[in-house]
Amino acid sequence: MSGAGSYVCGEETALLNSIEGKRAEPRLKPPFPTVKGAFGKPTVVNNVETFANVPVIVKEGAQWFSSIGSEKYPGxxxxxxxxxxxxxxxxxxxxxxxxxxxxxxxxxxxxxxxxxxxxxxxxxxxxxxxxxxxxxxxxxxxxxxxxxxxxxxxxxxxxETRNMVDQIQQIIHFFAHESCGKCTPCREGLAQACILIDRIAEGKGCETDLNMLVTLSDVMANDCFCPLGQGALTAFRSAYELFPEDFKERMVK
Ligand code: SF4
The missing domain is CATH 3.10.20.600 (Ubiquitin-like (UB roll))
Structure with missing residues (x-):
């Protein structure tokens, strides 16, 4: 059985749904996968990088591993x-x-x-x-x-030649494409965000469009069901905060 491999499968319960042959949509937690995971059985979901550390820790010992890198988060x-x-x-x-x-x-x-x-x-x-x-x-x-x-x-x-508006336009369209559509703030929010960022990127946007994107990013960060929607406009907020001139320069003259 194989799933579509969408971005939302980075969320563990969406991955489990996909493995079970269902739509890759995140599940409500609890129950957490370690209690009820793949096919209703307790399941540990970690990334490959984490699992790859296990053999070397078993072989060399926890003390050796802890001596590498930062004190609190070694390795x-x-x-x-x-x-x-x-x-x-x-x-x-x-x-x-x-x-x-x-x-x-x-x-x-x-x-x-x-x-x-x-x-x-x-x-x-x-x-x-x-x-x-x-x-x-x-x-x-x-x-x-x-x-x-x-x-x-x-x-x-x-x-220095990159304009952040173009970066953000790509990112918003990517997340709109990858949204699984389960919850309204993400599904509808990203559709609206695409309209707003496209208008800004084309030089037809105004201050109100930017303010609406900011409001939308707050709503989505708080109300989306999973991290995909919650983080979809984080890059926009950061880019707007650090490089406001890139956005202002695209405003309708
Ligand atoms: S935030 Fe909602 S619509 Fe977006 S990917 Fe997650 S569950 Fe799906």
Whole structure:
């Protein structure tokens, strides 16, 4: 039996539904999968990266593993670096490195002649960090203290030629396509968000459109059923906060 492999399957109960041959829609929790998971049986759902750590911890011991990386969240993390970067790829690093260690030292920074405008850390449902703020530790607790998240470990680098409106337009359309449609705030909210961001991207938007997107992002963050909808406009909020000039420049003249 195989599912469609949609983005929402990153939510564990949607994945379990898909495995059972049902629509990939998140389930109401509780019961949690460890109590009632695949086919009604207790099920542990973790990502491959987590499971891959188990054999080496069993072989080398917990003390050895705890000596790597940050004190509170020891071990390593795989970062997949893409975008305007010299050496894109997947890099495994200890959890106490900084974003600069990963983006500049390992991946070589932007190609010559360009500078880093922003880095999106954690994937499309996460916010941005400005290019001159890369001295941030990637340890989970340090990022959380800054209101950031490591998410999936995706690191997208954007150079100074990128306009954030175009990035956000892509992200909103992606989530609208991936929404499973189960709950109204996500299904209808993303349809409206597409209309608003398209108008802004075409240079036909106004201040009211931006304010409506902000309101929509608050409603969706609070009222969507699962993390897909809750995080779908997080990148917009972050981009608007850090680079308001990109949005203002597209307003109807
Ligand atoms: S938030 Fe979106 S993806 Fe999640 S259950 Fe609601 S409609 Fe489906």
């Amino acid at each position: 390593t993390k795989i970062f997949s670096i893409s975008g305007d970067i010299q050496k894109p790829g997947c890099y495994e690093m200890a959890t106490d490195v900084t974003l600069a260690d990963i983006v500049l030292d390992l991946a070589g920074g932007c190609p010559e002649g360009h500078t880093i405008k922003a880095v999106q850390l954690g994937g499309s449902s996460c916010g941005y960090i400005k290019g001159d703020e890369l001295n941030l530790s990637v340890a989970f607790d340090s990022l959380r203290a800054e209101g950031k998240s490591l998410g999936s470990g995706a690191v997208l680098v954007l150079n």
